[in-house]
Amino acid sequence: MIHTIKRPDGCNLLLEIDDFTNPWGDAPWLFMIHGFAESRQAWRAWVPHFARDFKVLRLDLRGFGESTAMTEDFPWSMEVIMKDIEAVVRAVCKTPVHLVGAKSGGTFALEFAARFPELVNTVVGVTPPVIAAQGVEDWINSIKADGVLAWARSTMTGRLGSRVSDKEVAWWVNDVQGRTSEPSLLGYLSWIPGLDIRQSLPKIHVPSLVITTTGSGLRSVESVRVWHATIPGSKLHVIEGDAWHAAGAYPDLCSHIVRDFLAPRLNITA
Amino acid sequence: MPFVQVSPHIEVFYDKSDFLDPWGDKPILILQHGNGRSGAFWYRWLPRLSEHFVVIRPDMRGVGRSSKVDDANTDISIEHCVTDLVAIINAESQRAVYFCGESMGGILGIVLASQFPKLIQKLILVATPVFISEAMKVRYSMGHGSRLDAMKKMGIRQWVLETSVLTRFPPDCDPALLNWYVDEFAKGVPEILVRYSELVNSANASVFLPQIGCATLAIMPTQGQITDAEQEHLLSTQVKDITIEHIDSTYHMIHLTHHDDCIDRVLKFLKAN
Numbered sequence: 052m053i054h055t056i057k058r059p060d061g062c063n064l065l066l067e068i069d070d071f072t073n074p075w076g077d078a079p080w081l082f083m084i085h086g087f088a089e090s091r092q093a094w095r096a097w098v099p100h101f102a103r104d105f106k107v108l109r110l111d112l113r114g115f116g117e118s119t120a121m122t123e124d125f126p127w128s129m130e131v132i133m134k135d136i137e138a139v140v141r142a143v144c145k146t147p148v149h150l151v152g153a154k155s156g157g158t159f160a161l162e163f164a165a166r167f168p169e170l171v172n173t174v175v176g177v178t179p180p181v182i183a184a185q186g187v188e189d190w191i192n193s194i195k196a197d198g199v200l201a202w203a204r205s206t207m208t209g210r211l212g213s214r215v216s217d218k219e220v221a222w223w224v225n226d227v228q229g230r231t232s233e234p235s236l237l238g239y240l241s242w243i244p245g246l247d248i249r250q251s252l253p254k255i256h257v258p259s260l261v262i263t264t265t266g267s268g269l270r271s272v273e274s275v276r277v278w279h280a281t282i283p284g285s286k287l288h289v290i291e292g293d294a295w296h297a298a299g300a301y302p303d304l305c306s307h308i309v310r311d312f313l314a315p316r317l318n319i320t321a
Numbered sequence: 322m323p324f325v326q327v328s329p330h331i332e333v334f335y336d337k338s339d340f341l342d343p344w345g346d347k348p349i350l351i352l353q354h355g356n357g358r359s360g361a362f363w364y365r366w367l368p369r370l371s372e373h374f375v376v377i378r379p380d381m382r383g384v385g386r387s388s389k390v391d392d393a394n395t396d397i398s399i400e401h402c403v404t405d406l407v408a409i410i411n412a413e414s415q416r417a418v419y420f421c422g423e424s425m426g427g428i429l430g431i432v433l434a435s436q437f438p439k440l441i442q443k444l445i446l447v448a449t450p451v452f453i454s455e456a457m458k459v460r461y462s463m464g465h466g467s468r469l470d471a472m473k474k475m476g477i478r479q480w481v482l483e484t485s486v487l488t489r490f491p492p493d494c495d496p497a498l499l500n501w502y503v504d505e506f507a508k509g510v511p512e513i514l515v516r517y518s519e520l521v522n523s524a525n526a527s528v529f530l531p532q533i534g535c536a537t538l539a540i541m542p543t544q545g546q547i548t549d550a551e552q553e554h555l556l557s558t559q560v561k562d563i564t565i566e567h568i569d570s571t572y573h574m575i576h577l578t579h580h581d582d583c584i585d586r587v588l589k590f591l592k593a594n
Contacts, residue, residue: 071367074505105370153440226343227384228351235563 056142058113064135065117066143067091070106071097079172079317080144081105082152084136086154086296087243088203088236090116093153093299100306104319105149110139113157114235123234127242131164138164142168149313153177153298157261158248161282164259165251172226173316174255175309176300177262181278183246184269191240203228209268212294223299252281259285260312262305266293286312325408327382331396334380334386334407336360337413350374350591353406355424356521357506357514359385365580373588375417375569377414380408381491383513391547393516399524405431411441417535419591421445423576424547425521427539435532445587446539447576452525453550460487460546468522472515478507488546489574498577530559537563538590540583542570564590 056064070077081101085093091109101107113135114121121127137161140148149172152160164174193202203224208215211223255287259282263275274291279287288308294300314320324332335562350370352363360378367429370376380387381402383537386418390396406429410418420441427449450457459469465471472480486492490499506514527581539561541548557565566586568579576583 067339071364073497073501074361075501095340096342099368100371101368127564206392216344219342222342222344 054143056139058135062121062135063114063121063262064110064113064119064139065091066108066110066139067268068106068108069102071102072104072106078104079104080146080148081107082136082144082148083107083109083138084150084151084152084156084159085109085112085115086152086156086298087239088115088199088231089154089299090227090230092116092227095303096305097298100303100310104317106144108139108143108148110136112159112249114239115231121235121238123238123241125235125238127191127239129159129246129248132159133163133166137167137170140167145187147172149173149175151175151177151309154296155180155243155246158246160199160257161255162248162251164257165248165254168257171257173258173260173313174267175262175312177259177305178245178264178295179261180269181248181252183244187240187244191237194233194236194240198258199231200224200229202208210294210296211226212266212302215294215300217275249278249281252278253283255282255285256314260288260309261285262265262288262290262297262308264292265292266291267295268293269295288312322386323412324387325412326403327401327408328396329406330388331382331390331419332378332388333382333409334360335377335404335409335459336377337377338367339375340371341375343588347375348373349377349410349418351377351379351410351418351420353379353408353420353422353426353429354381355426356517357384359505359511361385362502362577365577366584369581369584370587373591374550375413377409377413377418378536379406381405381517385511389510391512393465393510393512397516397520398563399429399432401438402429403511407437407440411438415542416486419443419445421447421587422449423447424449424573425517428521428524431526431529431533432572434528434535434537441535443591444533444535444537445590446537448545448548448573449539449543450473450547451527451530451555453547454551457547458522460484468518469515472511477509477511478503481506485574489572490578491570491572494578501515502577503594504576520584525543527555527559531561532556533560533563535562536590539563539565540575540586541567542567542572542575543567544565545573547573548570556585 109120150160157176166217359582363523427446434444461468463471
C-alpha cells in the first residue's frame with residue numbers, strides 16, 4: 052500500500068507499507084530508511100523476512116525515489132530529515148517503531164533514536180557513517196562531469212562487494228541510483244561532508260544494533276568499534292564481506308541478524 | 322494497484338507482491354480464493370511464498386476490490402471467472418504460471434488448467450471439492466429449505482458464523498481469526514455472495530479432470546466435510562499426474578488454520594523438477 056504525506060514546504064513524502072500480520076492484531080512497526088541516492092526499493096528483499104510479524108514501512112526520503120526531488124540549492128539539514136521522519140511516525144505509525152536504516156539512512160536512524168526516544172522502540176544501523184566518508188568531493192566532481200549513471204556505475208562494486216553479478220550492478224545503477232534526480236544528489240552531497248553524529252551516540256538509550264563489514268573500503272571495523280562503544284549497551288555485528296552497503300549486498304543475512312536482535316524483545320521467532 | 326478491464330463495466334482487481342531480485346528470474350504464483358472470500362484471506366501465505374515467487378492474488382469479480390456487478394445472475398459464472406483469470410495471466414506473464422486455488426478457487430484452477438493448458442505450469446488444489454455433495458448441501462441449509470434460503474433468512478453474517486463453526490474452523494482455533502473471517506466475509510454484497518454459493522453448489526468439475534495435463538498437488542484435510550473420500554477418489558483416478566497429501570483436520574479452512582504446513586508442501590512441490 053502506497054501513501055503520501057505532504058510536508059509544510061510542499062514536499063510529498065512517499066512510503067510503502069507491506070503488512071501480512073493478523074488483521075485484528077496490534078503488530079509492531081518496522082520503519083526502514085534507505086541511504087544516499089537510493090529509494091525504498093533498496094529494501095525489497097528484506098520485506099518477506101518481516102512482513103508477517105511487522106507492519107513494514109519503507110520511506111522514500113525527500114529528494115529520492117518517488118518523493119519530491121529537491122533543487123540543488125535546497126538547504127539540507129539533519130533537522131529537516133528528522134522532522135520528515137517524525138511526521139511519518141506520528142501520522143502513519145502512531146506508536147513507537149523499530150527503526151532500521153542503511154548507510155546514511157542508518158545515520159538518520161541513530162540520530163532519530165537519540166532525539167526521539169519516545170518514538171523508537173529499537174534502532175538498527177546497517178553500515179552507517181557517523182562521520183561523513185572521505186571522497187565526497189570526488190563524487191560531486193564525478194556527477195557534475197559524467198552524470199549520475201556514470202558515477203553510480205563507477206562506485207557500485209565497492210558498494211555491493213566483489214561478488215556482485217553484472218545484472219545486479221545494472222539494476223542498482225540503472226533502476227535505483229541512476230534514477231535519482233541530479234539536483235537532489237548534488238545538493239545533498241554539498242551538505243553531507245559536515246555530517247558528524249558522534250555527539251548524539253551516547254544519548255541513544257533504546258536497544259540498538261550496528262552492523263558493519265570486515266572489508267569495507269570506506270571504514271575499518273576498528274574505526275566503527277571506537278564510536279560504537281559510546282552507544283550505551285549497543286550490540287555490534289560484524290559481517291565477513293567486502294561490500295560497504297551490507298543491507299543491499301547481503302539482505303537475507305542482515306534480515307536474519309536483525310530478527311535475532313528483535314526476537315527476544317517481541318513475541319516472534321528469530 | 323493492478324486491475325484488468327474484463328468487460329465494459331467490470332474491472333477485476335489483483336494484488337501483486339513482488340519482492341524478488343529485479344535482476345533474477347521471476348516465476349509467478351497465483352493464489353485464488355474460494356467462494357465469497359477475497360485475496361485478503363491469503364495474507365498468512367504471503368511472506369514465505371513471496372521469497373520465491375511474484376505472488377498474485379485476484380479478487381473474483383464482484384468481491385473484494387473488484388467491481389461490483391449489475392446483475393449477479395448473468396455476470397457471475399464459472400466461465401466468467403476463468404476468463405478473468407486468463408486476462409490476468411496474459412496481463413502479467415509471457416509464460417505459464419503456477420496456480421494455487423483453495424476450495425472453489427481450486428475448481429477454477431481445474432477448469433483453467435484443462436481449458437488453457439499453455440497457461441498453467443503446475444496446479445495446486447487446497448481443500449478443493451470436485452462438486453458439493455448432497456449431504457453438504459443439507460448441512461449448509463442450516464435447517465432451512467436450501468443453502469440460499471438459509472443465507473437469505475439468517476442474514477449473511479449469521480449464516481457464515483454458524484457454518485464456519487460447523488465446518489470451517491476447529492473449536493480450538495483463535496476466536497479472533499474466526500471473528501475476522503466472519504466480518505471479512507460479511508463485507509460482500511449479499512446478492513453476489515448468494516450467487517457464488519449457488520454457483521459452487523451446482524458446480525461439478527469432474528468432466529475437466531482428465532484434461533489436466535500439468536503436475537497437480539491436492540492438499541486436503543484428512544476428514545474434510547466438503548472434500549470427502551469420493552471426491553479424492555475422483556481426483557486420484559481422473560487426473561493424470563496428481564499427488565494427494567493430507568493435513569490432519571476435519572475442518573475446511575486448512576489454508577488459514579494450517580498455513581505453514583500447507584506452504585511447506587507447496588514449496589516442496591513447486592521447487593521439485
